[in-house]
């Protein structure tokens with residue numbers, strides 16, 4: 385029997401921003417997508433990896449009239465969130481894709497959001513060479529984030545107390561600056577040269593401005609294998625790179641490539657596709673969940689819980705790639721419940737692999753939501769979530785074989801299926 389993960393992402397527009405970036409090696413102009421990490425330059429043929437740890441800052445393009453000097457520009461910060469929100473409240477686990485901008489200063493005379501504008505134009509990264517004045521963000525990132533979640537109407541009619549858990553997964557947080565200028569006492573939007581109103585409000589913000597800084601610029605590292613000096617390779621949106629020379633996997637942490645612990649569960653089918661999962665072991669403070677048997681009892685699975693399950697340590701299986709939220713949670717919950725069917729893996733040559741596009745930290749964030757989704761007796765168990773804290777999480781990357789069928793990929797040992805369209809859609813999240 386095939387277990388099918390439903391997919392409801394069809395018809396959504398591409399949300400990625402388009403960025404015009406100079407090649408860090410030769411300066412040539414490269415157009416890339418917001419989530420691209422591995423930047424290939426067609427001119428100098430050098431690959432660079434864009435650091436995730438530096439929160440991106442982008443400018444909307446300005447078209448200035450001749451009588452305005454670029455030095456007169458000032459830039460208003462907007463915070464941008466893109467990702468999935470999971471929430472757990474009485475008897476239900478919900479999710480929503482969020483793609484929103486929110487003004488980063490406290491000023492009611494300006495639009496609260498940038499609307500679809502950032503998606504409609506080519507953005508450029510902020511560099512230290514940009515003329516003009518930058519308004520500093522004064523709205524706390526976290527409160528803006530929660531506000532963005534609320535404006536999606538996700539929580540309408542639900543009080544904060546009734547929400548047992550909320551997490552943001554696969555999120556991109558960046559700042560997008562709206563250029564403006566003042567002409568004859570009036571403020572203009574420099575993207576369209578549109579009048580925004582009187583400039584009277586500007587003065588009260590002027591002590592919270594600065595010039596752009598070098599530390600705001602995107603940072604890159606070279607894609608050389610730290611082990612053997614071979615070239616690391618990967619898809620442009622991959623956050624884990626592969627050295628084909630010494631068969632090692634690397635991810636960026638503290639501005640360096642660090643080695644990853646990984647394994648492959650083998651298949652006899654030479655055409656099998658290997659999807660990456662974070663196999664996460666962890667402890668739970670505030671609960672007696674320690675073994676796989678405990679988990680099966682907590683979630684009330686219709687399984688005979690034998691000693692074998694009580695001796696098996698608790699691990700969760702979370703996709704190491706982006707998917708629409710519903711498929712992500714269900715795939716994760718189904719694999720976690722069925723993990724006893726999966727044989728152990730080994731180190732071997734990695735082929736036909738799907739890129740890793742969701743990092744460990746985000747996967748750990750999903751644990752409580754996955755627990756909630758796999759729980760069958762929701763009304764008894766979900767109220768226990770707030771007192772549970774996930775600690776000591778350790779992730780190992782495990783590639784599982786999936787066999788391609790006309791419309792989906794089916795996991796060989798568990799028969800759990802993911803729609804091919806959901807995988808494709810995930811690359812665009």
Ligand SMILES: [Zn+2]
Nearest residue numbers: 407410425428
């Ligand atoms: Zn170049």
Ligand SMILES: [Zn+2]
Nearest residue numbers: 609612627630
């Ligand atoms: Zn190597």
